[in-house]
Amino acid sequence: AQSVTQLDSHVSVSEGTPVLLRCNYSSSYSPSLFWYVQHPNKGLQLLLKYTSAATLVKGINGFEAEFKKSETSFHLTKPSAHMSDAAEYFCVVTQVASGNTGKLIFGQGTTLQVKP
Amino acid sequence: EAGVTQSPTHLIKTRGQQATLRCSPISGHTSVYWYQQALGLGLQFLLWYDEGEERNRGNFPPRFSGRQFPNYSSELNVNALELEDSALYLCAERGPGYNEQFFGPGTRLTVL
Numbered sequence: 484a485q486s487v488t489q490l491d492s493h494v495s496v497s498e499g500t501p502v503l504l505r506c507n508y509s510s511s512y513s514p515s516l517f518w519y520v521q522h523p524n525k526g527l528q529l530l531l532k533y534t535s536a537a538t539l540v541k542g543i544n545g546f547e548a549e550f551k552k553s554e555t556s557f558h559l560t561k562p563s564a565h566m567s568d569a570a571e572y573f574c575v576v577t578q579v580a581s582g583n584t585g586k587l588i589f590g591q592g593t594t595l596q597v598k599p
Numbered sequence: 600e601a602g603v604t605q606s607p608t609h610l611i612k613t614r615g616q617q618a619t620l621r622c623s624p625i626s627g628h629t630s631v632y633w634y635q636q637a638l639g640l641g642l643q644f645l646l647w648y649d650e651g652e653e654r655n656r657g658n659f660p661p662r663f664s665g666r667q668f669p670n671y672s673s674e675l676n677v678n679a680l681e682l683e684d685s686a687l688y689l690c691a692e693r694g695p696g697y698n699e700q701f702f703g704p705g706t707r708l709t710v711l
Contacts, residue, residue: 525705
């Protein structure tokens with residue numbers, strides 16, 4: 484079975500300081516991992532994805548994430564927060580296996596607050 | 600090129616009624632996924648359609664159903680609405696990388 488745990492429900496940072504949103508996953512098979520962002524009253528936007536290529540993945544808007552198999556983690560980072568980064572962030576897993584390409588498993592989400 | 604579109608944006612129904620939500624993927628994209636985002640319950644997988652067939656279903660009662668049309672657009676129907684069906688319903692299509700999905704803006708369903 485697959486699951487995702489986002490370790491913080493709420494993270495608050497000051498503008499210009501680093502962002503760290505933590506995610507641990509569980510998967511019986513080789514996972515594909517994603518981070519999505521949801522701004523208020525909007526749909527989900529794909530930030531970045533890991534699909535067994537490079538373990539350090541770069542995404543949009545300066546975000547990146549590192550896949551660490553030994554720690555079963557996929558933490559999202561950004562060197563310098565911007566006010567526009569304030570949103571809900573979801574860590575997502577799906578398994579790379581034939582016949583199982585339909586379902587994304589979402590973490591509970593982390594609300595990122597950016598203070599001026 | 601426009602992304603996934605959903606209609607209506609908002610839908611208000613009363614308990615016991617039926618709701619119909621619509622989704623259109625980018626032209627030619629055959630897979631459509633439905634998710635429910637309810638307050639306190641997070642994002643949960645509902646249904647997956649591909650090539651007109653239901654391929655996978657989440658842990659939802661049978662009153663949640665849908666279909667996919669020949670042009671690959673999709674409908675989600677919720678019968679006998681209950682208060683707890685109030686949620687944001689998101690539709691997604693499969694991206695070119697095979698596993699990622701791209702989401703529409705959602706339909707906010709409110710059941711009174």
